Amino acid sequence: MALKILIAGAGMGGLAAASSLMKAGHDVEVYEQAPELGEVGAGIQMSANAMHVLMGLDLREEIDKVSVKPGAYVFRAFDTGEEISRFNLAADHEKLHGAPYCQMHRADFHDILARKAQSMKSDVVRLNHAVTGFEEDADGVTLKFSNGNTAHGDMLIGADGVKSAIRRQIAGDAPATYTGDCAWRITLPVEELPNDFLPQVMSVFMGPGAHVVCYFLRAGKLLNFVGLVETDDVSEESWTAKFPWEKLKADFVGWNDKIQTIIDTVDHDKCYRWSLHYRPPIDNWSTRRATMLGDSVHATLPYLAQGACMAIEDGAILTRALSMSDNIPDALQLYQRNRMDRTARIVEQSDANRTLFHMPSMEAIRARFAKVDEGADRNGWLYSYNPLTVDLT
Numbered sequence: 001m002a003l004k005i006l007i008a009g010a011g012m013g014g015l016a017a018a019s020s021l022m023k024a025g026h027d028v029e030v031y032e033q034a035p036e037l038g039e040v041g042a043g044i045q046m047s048a049n050a051m052h053v054l055m056g057l058d059l060r061e062e063i064d065k066v067s068v069k070p071g072a073y074v075f076r077a078f079d080t081g082e083e084i085s086r087f088n089l090a091a092d093h094e095k096l097h098g099a100p101y102c103q104m105h106r107a108d109f110h111d112i113l114a115r116k117a118q119s120m121k122s123d124v125v126r127l128n129h130a131v132t133g134f135e136e137d138a139d140g141v142t143l144k145f146s147n148g149n150t151a152h153g154d155m156l157i158g159a160d161g162v163k164s165a166i167r168r169q170i171a172g173d174a175p176a177t178y179t180g181d182c183a184w185r186i187t188l189p190v191e192e193l194p195n196d197f198l199p200q201v202m203s204v205f206m207g208p209g210a211h212v213v214c215y216f217l218r219a220g221k222l223l224n225f226v227g228l229v230e231t232d233d234v235s236e237e238s239w240t241a242k243f244p245w246e247k248l249k250a251d252f253v254g255w256n257d258k259i260q261t262i263i264d265t266v267d268h269d270k271c272y273r274w275s276l277h278y279r280p281p282i283d284n285w286s287t288r289r290a291t292m293l294g295d296s297v298h299a300t301l302p303y304l305a306q307g308a309c310m311a312i313e314d315g316a317i318l319t320r321a322l323s324m325s326d327n328i329p330d331a332l333q334l335y336q337r338n339r340m341d342r343t344a345r346i347v348e349q350s351d352a353n354r355t356l357f358h359m360p361s362m363e364a365i366r367a368r369f370a371k372v373d374e375g376a377d378r379n380g381w382l383y384s385y386n387p388l389t390v391d392l393t
């Protein structure tokens with residue numbers, strides 16, 4: 001069944017799905033609200049579970065050129081920076097799972113995904129099209145835009161992110177509740193930092209009420225810093241909202257020298273802060289002709305670094321479900337049936353990591369890490385999933 005498939009949203013999830021679907025023989029149009037394609041200046045991590053899909057799209061070489069493969073995932077103390085626990089990534093991750101763990105600049109990764117989709121159909125992405133809703137009947141689905149235009153297809157995928165218009169129509173309004181955490185994000189050139197500042201690993205500094213994630217981008221030339229802090233001061237849920245440097249500095253008083261050096265070195269006008277929100281799980285993702293993927297349907301806290309990975313998994317499973325079914329409604333049910341439990345588990349585990357990473361004292365953190373083996377756990381169920389081969393039932 002070769003279909004005309006409309007996708008709302010040209011984020012990482014929408015673009016990866018577009019390529020998977022076109023590769024399977026479908027005709028795809030992606031409608032994006034923004035006037036141009038792009039992503040913000042921050043990092044993104046892709047583990048093997050998503051990399052299988054990207055390698056299936058022949059993107060390994062392109063990703064190798066722009067990514068860093070961190071040697072390990074290292075958990076550290078917020079005050080001294082000392083190592084509490086670690087598990088190997090790099091060659092061990094690839095040997096275990098058959099695909100690498102990659103850290104990239106979002107703009108580089110988004111560009112790779114956009115170029116891939118455009119190489120298969122040059123006008124696949126239509127910019128300046130803000131989706132407002134859709135109508136469907138026996139003949140197909142009509143997507144409506146704020147500029148008055150419409151588009152017609154056999155099927156629709158909402159990949160329009162946390163504030164999804166498609167989700168509103170399929171599942172009703174989903175009240176977003178503030179989690180109590182904000183995410184600071186900054187990047188800075190490594191040449192502005194002291195020599196051998198941090199090893200090329202994924203570092204997670206954990207402390208009471210906050211944690212910091214640091215890793216490298218662009219062949220180690222850029223350092224990515226994400227600071228997750230519990231705060232009552234709710235701000236915008238936006239990647240581009242700036243926040244005063246003085247507040248960043250104040251949030252990390254008492255943290256180790258590395259964190260102080262990063263904060264003191266960063267351009268004071270380039271500190272961004274996003275307020276993290278919970279959204280309730282949805283128990284039906286699809287109508288007869290429309291479904292959703294990525295943040296629109298299972299937004300998550302970033303505490304397992306899996307939001308975009310899940311979106312990419314979704315697109316691959318949806319493509320397989322369409323090839324295994326005789327009609328669209330059955331395919332959409334097969335898709336959601338095979339995605340609900342896994343995505344719910346990732347969302348739950350991400351929530352749980354908030355507790356694990358923000359324990360009230362270093363003693364509590366050490367005691368907890370003495371009992372859990374994060375690496376074995378994640379290797380057992382999270383990174384080992386292969387969307388291209390997993391059984392669909």
Ligand SMILES: Cc1cc2nc3c(=O)[nH]c(=O)nc-3n(C[C@H](O)[C@H](O)[C@H](O)COP(=O)(O)OP(=O)(O)OC[C@H]3O[C@@H](n4cnc5c(N)ncnc54)[C@H](O)[C@@H]3O)c2cc1C
Nearest residue numbers: 009011012013033045131160161294295305306307308309
């Ligand atoms: C601090 C932080 C760190 C993170 N780190 C990681 C990580 O390391 N690894 C990982 O896998 N995930 C990570 N994530 C999660 C990841 O960023 C998201 O899960 C991912 O971006 C979701 O992709 P998406 O395509 O579903 O949505 P989005 O990336 O939000 O894309 C949605 C697209 O739809 C467009 N759009 C929105 N509304 C409309 C409309 N009405 N009409 C048309 N277009 C519309 C938007 O402009 C956008 O282009 C992190 C998140 C945060 C907050």
